[in-house]
Amino acid sequence: MRRLVFLILLSASPSNLFSQESELFTPEKRKAFADYLLCEKDYLRASEEYEAVNNVNQNDSLAYNIALCNLKMNEFEKAKNCFFQLRNSSLGEESKLLYFKTSYLVNQNFDEIADSSASRFKKEELKTSFMRLKLAAQIKSGMTANELSSLSNNFDESDAKIVKGFAENFAHPKRKSPLAAALFSAMVPGAGKIYTKNYGDGITSFIVTGLFAFLSYDNFRAHHNTRGWIFAGTAAFFNAGNIYGSYVSARNYNLEREEELNNEFDSYLNSKNYFVPKEIEGNCK
Amino acid sequence: MKIVWLSLVFSFSLFAQTDWQRWQKSEINYTETVNDSERSYSLHADDPFEFLLKTAAVTYWFFISDVDGDNCPFDPSCSSFFLESVKASNIFEGTLMFADRFTRDFNVFNRSNYRITNKRRLADPPEKYLLSTVRPKVK
Amino acid sequence: MKFGKLLFLLLILLKPEFAQPQLEKQWAYAESLFAQEKYFNAITEAKRLAFFDTANQYSFKTNKLIGESYSQGGKLAEAVHYFTKAEITSKTKAELFATKIEIIKVNILRRAFSLVNHQLNEMEKDERFRTDSSSLQYWRGWNYLFHDDWQKAAEVFAKIDSAATLKNICEEVQKKKYSVSFAKGLSVVLPGAGQFYTGNYVSGILSLGWNVLFGYLTVQAFSAERVFDGMAIGTMLWLRFYNGNLTNAEKFAEEKNNILNNETLDYLQKNYQGLKP
Numbered sequence: 170m171r172r173l174v175f176l177i178l179l180s181a182s183p184s185n186l187f188s189q190e191s192e193l194f195t196p197e198k199r200k201a202f203a204d205y206l207l208c209e210k211d212y213l214r215a216s217e218e219y220e221a222v223n224n225v226n227q228n229d230s231l232a233y234n235i236a237l238c239n240l241k242m243n244e245f246e247k248a249k250n251c252f253f254q255l256r257n258s259s260l261g262e263e264s265k266l267l268y269f270k271t272s273y274l275v276n277q278n279f280d281e282i283a284d285s286s287a288s289r290f291k292k293e294e295l296k297t298s299f300m301r302l303k304l305a306a307q308i309k310s311g312m313t314a315n316e317l318s319s320l321s322n323n324f325d326e327s328d329a330k331i332v333k334g335f336a337e338n339f340a341h342p343k344r345k346s347p348l349a350a351a352l353f354s355a356m357v358p359g360a361g362k363i364y365t366k367n368y369g370d371g372i373t374s375f376i377v378t379g380l381f382a383f384l385s386y387d388n389f390r391a392h393h394n395t396r397g398w399i400f401a402g403t404a405a406f407f408n409a410g411n412i413y414g415s416y417v418s419a420r421n422y423n424l425e426r427e428e429e430l431n432n433e434f435d436s437y438l439n440s441k442n443y444f445v446p447k448e449i450e451g452n453c454k
Numbered sequence: 455m456k457i458v459w460l461s462l463v464f465s466f467s468l469f470a471q472t473d474w475q476r477w478q479k480s481e482i483n484y485t486e487t488v489n490d491s492e493r494s495y496s497l498h499a500d501d502p503f504e505f506l507l508k509t510a511a512v513t514y515w516f517f518i519s520d521v522d523g524d525n526c527p528f529d530p531s532c533s534s535f536f537l538e539s540v541k542a543s544n545i546f547e548g549t550l551m552f553a554d555r556f557t558r559d560f561n562v563f564n565r566s567n568y569r570i571t572n573k574r575r576l577a578d579p580p581e582k583y584l585l586s587t588v589r590p591k592v593k
Numbered sequence: 594m595k596f597g598k599l600l601f602l603l604l605i606l607l608k609p610e611f612a613q614p615q616l617e618k619q620w621a622y623a624e625s626l627f628a629q630e631k632y633f634n635a636i637t638e639a640k641r642l643a644f645f646d647t648a649n650q651y652s653f654k655t656n657k658l659i660g661e662s663y664s665q666g667g668k669l670a671e672a673v674h675y676f677t678k679a680e681i682t683s684k685t686k687a688e689l690f691a692t693k694i695e696i697i698k699v700n701i702l703r704r705a706f707s708l709v710n711h712q713l714n715e716m717e718k719d720e721r722f723r724t725d726s727s728s729l730q731y732w733r734g735w736n737y738l739f740h741d742d743w744q745k746a747a748e749v750f751a752k753i754d755s756a757a758t759l760k761n762i763c764e765e766v767q768k769k770k771y772s773v774s775f776a777k778g779l780s781v782v783l784p785g786a787g788q789f790y791t792g793n794y795v796s797g798i799l800s801l802g803w804n805v806l807f808g809y810l811t812v813q814a815f816s817a818e819r820v821f822d823g824m825a826i827g828t829m830l831w832l833r834f835y836n837g838n839l840t841n842a843e844k845f846a847e848e849k850n851n852i853l854n855n856e857t858l859d860y861l862q863k864n865y866q867g868l869k870p
Contacts, residue, residue: 193645
C-alpha cells in the first residue's frame with residue numbers, strides 16, 4: 170500500500186513540476202504545433218518551433234521546413250543558405266530545386282540556373298520543375314522561343330503557347346527610342362510625347378508652346394519687339410523642357426513596359442505554381 | 455453566423471504577414487496626424503549658389519505661393535520640384551526638368567498615370583525624370 | 594504482475610486528469626507573458642494552448658488574450674479579428690458584452706465612426722443588453738469625441754452621471770474651436786479678415802495687400818477702357834489671390850482646430866483616469 174502511494178506521487182509529480190517541458194513541449198507536440206502554424210502561414214512562429222525541435226533532435230525535414238518558412242517570409246538569403254546546406258541530405262533534390270528557385274527570386278541573376286543541368290535531378294517531377302525554372306530564367310534573359318527547343322517538352326500544349334508568347338515579348342520588347350522622341354519634339358512641339366503615348370502632355374505641350382510662339386509672332390508683327398522676345402523666350406523655354414521631357418518619357422516608357430512584362434510573367438508563373446511540386450508545400454488542408 | 459465564421463477563417467492569411475517579424479508593445483496615439491506641407495523654409499545650403507536659389511524660393515513662397523491658394527496638383531510642388539531637381543542634377547538639367555514639369559502642370563487631360571499620395575496629390579518626384587536614373591520607381 | 598497491472602490502471606485513470614492541469618498551466622504561462630508585456634510570445638503560447646485544447650475549453654480565453662495582445666502591439670485589425678473570434682466562442686452574456694465592447698474600443702481607435710455607430714445601435718436594440726445602456730452611451734460619447742464632434746460628445750456625456758469630467762472637457766473644446774465657415778465668411782467680405790480671426794496676422798496682411806493692389810489695378814484698367822488688360826489682371830491675379838485668401842482662412846481655422854483636437858486627445862490619453870479606448 171505504501172508502495173502504491175509512492176507510485177501515485179511519483180507518477181504525478183514530474184508532470185506537475187516539468188509540465189511545460191514534458192507535455193505540451195515535447196518534440197512531437199512542438200512539431201505538430203509547428204506544422205499547424207506553417208499551414209496558418211504563421212511562418213516566423215513555425216520556424217521558431219521547428220528550430221526548437223531541431224536543437225533537440227536534428228532532422229532534415231525540420232531544417233527543410235525552416236528553410237521553407239524563410240522562403241515564404243521572403244527572407245531569401247537565409248532560405249538560400251538553408252537549402253544549400255541541405256543539398257546532400259535526404260531532401261537534397263527538393264532543396265536544390267528550392268535553392269535555385271530562391272536564387273531566381275532573389276537577385277534576378279539567372280546565370281547560376283542557366284549553367285546548371287537537369288541531370289542532377291532523379292525524381293521526374295523535380296526534373297520538370299527545374300527545367301521550367303531554367304526556361305523561365307532563359308526567357309527573362311532574352312532568349313527567343315526558337316532557341317528554347319525544350320520548351321514544348323516541359324509545358325502542356327496550351328501553356329507552351331503562352332510561355333512562347335512571353336519569350337517573344339522578352340526577346341523583342343516594345344520599345345520607344347528616346348532620341349527619336351526628342352527629335353520629334355524638336356520638330357513639332359509635343360510630338361515626342363505623343364510618340365511615347367503620353368497624349369495629354371503632348372497636346373498640352375503643343376498648345377502651350379504654340380500659344381507663346383503665336384504671341385511672339387503677333388508682337389513682332391506689331392513691332393513690339395521687347396514683348397516679342399519675351400514670348401519667344403518663354404516658348405523656347407517650354408519647348409526645351411518638352412524636348413528633354415520627351416527623351417525621358419521614352420526612357421520611362423521602356424522601363425514601365427519592362428516592369429509590366431516582368432510582373433505579368435511572374436504572376437503567370439505564380440498562378441501556375443510551376444516550380445514547387447505540391448507535396449513540398451506541406452499537407453495543409 | 456456560420457458564414458461569418460468561415461469568412462473569418464479564410465481572411466486570416468490576409469494579415470498573417472504582421473507576425474513575420476517580432477514586434478513590441480506599441481501604444482496607439484489618440485492624436486491624428488495632420489498632413490502639413492513639407493516645405494522647408496530653412497535657408498541652410500551647402501554652397502552660395504544653393505543659398506541664392508533657396509532665398510529666391512523662400513521669398514516666393516512667403517510673398518506669393520502661400521497666399522495665392524492651392525494651384526499645384528503635384529507633390530512636390532513646382533518650386534520645390536525645381537529646387538530638388540537642381541540639387542539632384544545641375545542647374546541646366548534642373549531647369550529643363552522644371553520647364554517640362556511646368557507644361558505638365560498645364561495638362562488638363564488624363565492624369566491617371568500618376569500615383570496619388572496620401573496628401574491627395576499626384577506623386578511626381580524629380581528622380582523619375584533624371585537622366586542619371588537607371589530604374590526610377592515608375593508609378 | 595499485479596503491480597504492473599496496477600500501474601497501468603493508474604496511468605490510464607490519471608491520464609485525462611493530467612491533461613487538465615496541463616492546459617491550465619499553459620494558460621497561466623500565456624497570461625504571465627502578457628503581464629510581462631511580451632505580447633508576441635503571449636500570442637504564441639495562447640495559440641499553442643488553443644491548438645492542444647481539443648475540447649475548446651479555452652477558446653474564448655485564448656482568442657480574447659490574443660486580441661488584447663495585438664491591441665497592445667497596436668495591430669488593431671488583427672485585434673478586431675481575434676475579438677470577433679472571442680465573441681463567437683463566448684459562453685455567457687458577460688463574456689459576450691465584454692468582447693463586443695473591446696471591438697468597439699478598438700474601432701473607436703481606428704476612427705471607424707459609422708461602424709462603431711452601427712455596432713452600438715445594434716447593441717442598444719438587443720434585449721440582452723437592456724441594463725447596459727449607460728455603458729453603451731459612454732462609448733458613444735467617445736466615438737463622437739474621436740470623430741471630432743465635441744458638441745454631440747458633450748450631449749451624450751451629459752446623460753451619464755459619472756462622465757461629468759468628460760462632458761466639461763468636450764464643452765470647453767467646443768467653445769474654443771474656431772468656426773471654419775465664419776472664418777471663410779469674414780474673408781469673403783474683407784480679404785485677410787478670416788486670417789486675423791484665426792490669429793494668422795502676417796498672412797492676413799499679405800492677402801489684404803495683394804487684393805487691394807490687384808483690385809485697384811483691375812478697376813483702373815477697366816476705367817481706362819483697357820478691357821483686355823483688366824480681364825487679364827482680374828482673372829489671373831486678383832481672382833487668384835482672392836481665392837487663395839479664402840482657401841487660407843478655411844485652412845488656418847481647420848489647422849487651429851486640429852491642434853486643439855490633438856491637444857485634448859493627448860491630454861485625455863495621458864491624464865484621464867476613467868475607462869477609455
